[in-house]
Amino acid sequence: MDTMQVRASERIDAEQLHAFLKRHFSNLPEGKLEISQFSAGHSNLTYCLKIADFEVALRRPPLGPVAKKAHDMKREFTILSALHPFLAIVPKPYVYVDDDSIIGSDFFLMERKKGVVLDTHFPPGTDTTVELARQLSEKMVESLVALHAIPYQETPLIDMVKPDGFMERQVHSWIDRYDKAKTAELSEVAVLTAWLKDHIPTNAEATIIHYDYKFNNAMFSQDYSQMIGLFDWEMTTVGDPLADLGVAMSYWMHADDPKMLLYALGEPPITILPGFYTREEFIERYAEKSGRDVSAINYYITFAYFKLAVICQQIYYRFVNGQTKDDRFAQMDTMVAALIQQAAKSIK
Incomplete structure (x- = not known):
């Protein structure tokens, strides 16, 4: 799935996030935290967090006021936790964080999967039979x-x-x-x-x-x-x-x-x-x-x-x-x- 530079209006605090990752993952490699954003989606925001060969995906609600009961990160984390053992296509969830002080909202971390996401076009060079x-x-x-x-x-x-x-x-x-x-x-x-x-x-x-x-x-x-x-x-x-x-x-x-x-x-x-x-x-x-x-x-x-x-x-x-x-x-x-x-x- 392609990532892009984080939109200016949707940046998150890299320093606080890096400190949290160090506390939570005992095997975190040394190096700078690189944050990019997955371009797809019009609702919840999804980021890629990368340090050397370590990668996870972060999900958070959109910025600004949101509808009541919408964008419930804890609920989505619970759903992934329930379904991942039954279906391998469900990303493995790692941790839900109910603490606004890190990135300004609650969030959760999950497995970063790598493959091809299709939307309006196939990747260049694909034999589209x-x-x-x-x-x-x-x-x-x-x-x-x-x-x-x-x-x-x-x-x-x-x-x-x-x-x-x-x-x-x-x-x-x-x-x-x-x-x-x-x-x-x-x-x-x-x-x-x-x-x-x-x-x-x-x-x-x-x-x-x-x-x-x-x-x-x-x-x-x-x-x-x-x-x-x-x-x-x-x-x-x-x-x-x-x-x-x-x-x-x-x-x-x-x-x-x-x-x-x-x-x-x-x-x-x-x-x-x-x-x-x-x-x-x-x-x-x-x-x-x-x-x-x-x-x-x-x-x-x-x-x-x-x-x-x-x-x-x-x-x-x-x-x-x-x-x-x-x-x-x-x-x-x-x-x-x-x-x-x-x-x-x-x-x-």
């Missing part, structure tokens, strides 16, 4: 099915979650979040939210769900034969597995999707390239491998577009109100409008 695209599609299906197969009852998550009534709570909660972060009136919202409330599925099955499952949160081996990492577990919970599938499909764009949706935040994802499964193929393969009935998947995809619109709207609200100064967020309202339109068109 149809076969490779189908192989990667299949790996994405397999890993989602494997995640949903973890027995959450055998993990600490059983004491952190309330799977009963999951979709009912989700729908009303995300509609409420949208209302609180609204900065403009969009004509489709009233009909869309009414439909979502009136058609909530009654599926009672519950599994661990990642809830932000997409290519740029996954890491592959250099030859693309294996997924070796899955990141950004902040939204993970126990709930309807089809909600997770729906979210994955909201990110899984086709070349013939609306241009406004494809290009609202820059280049579209690699899934528009020849050979990648269509959404229909992905859903069919998931059904085959998991044995689940996916006949109601359209509702979950519609809700996923709306949920993603709300996330973008919350980020844009923070930008408009000066709570973040990251220029990447200046056009986020365009993405919100595109996602609301896509959700409205998905209603059947």
Whole structure:
């Protein structure tokens, strides 16, 4: 995963951090602490800490005011601790630090994995065949099915979650979040939210769900034969597995999707390239491998577009109100409008 120089507005105290690392890791090598930042992500901030051949990743909340219960570092650390023994793609967590004096917030440290993260392009020199695209599609299906197969009852998550009534709570909660972060009136919202409330599925099955499952949160081996990492577990919970599938499909764009949706935040994802499964193929393969009935998947995809619109709207609200100064967020309202339109068109 590529790192970059830390954004000026997101720098952290290297001296305090180095002192903490010395206290916590007995085998820390001598040398200067180098801090870089992982460029992906619009929410929690992730840094790479390096001293000689020692490397760890640091996760912290974004700067400025954040939504209540959002960006909960202790919760994400607990999730990684629970899931890593069952699934090797989950980064190994090392320590959670509830001390604002070190970098200005709580944070946790975890394993620094190395491999290829795919987003809008393949690395230069990659032979981007149809076969490779189908192989990667299949790996994405397999890993989602494997995640949903973890027995959450055998993990600490059983004491952190309330799977009963999951979709009912989700729908009303995300509609409420949208209302609180609204900065403009969009004509489709009233009909869309009414439909979502009136058609909530009654599926009672519950599994661990990642809830932000997409290519740029996954890491592959250099030859693309294996997924070796899955990141950004902040939204993970126990709930309807089809909600997770729906979210994955909201990110899984086709070349013939609306241009406004494809290009609202820059280049579209690699899934528009020849050979990648269509959404229909992905859903069919998931059904085959998991044995689940996916006949109601359209509702979950519609809700996923709306949920993603709300996330973008919350980020844009923070930008408009000066709570973040990251220029990447200046056009986020365009993405919100595109996602609301896509959700409205998905209603059947």
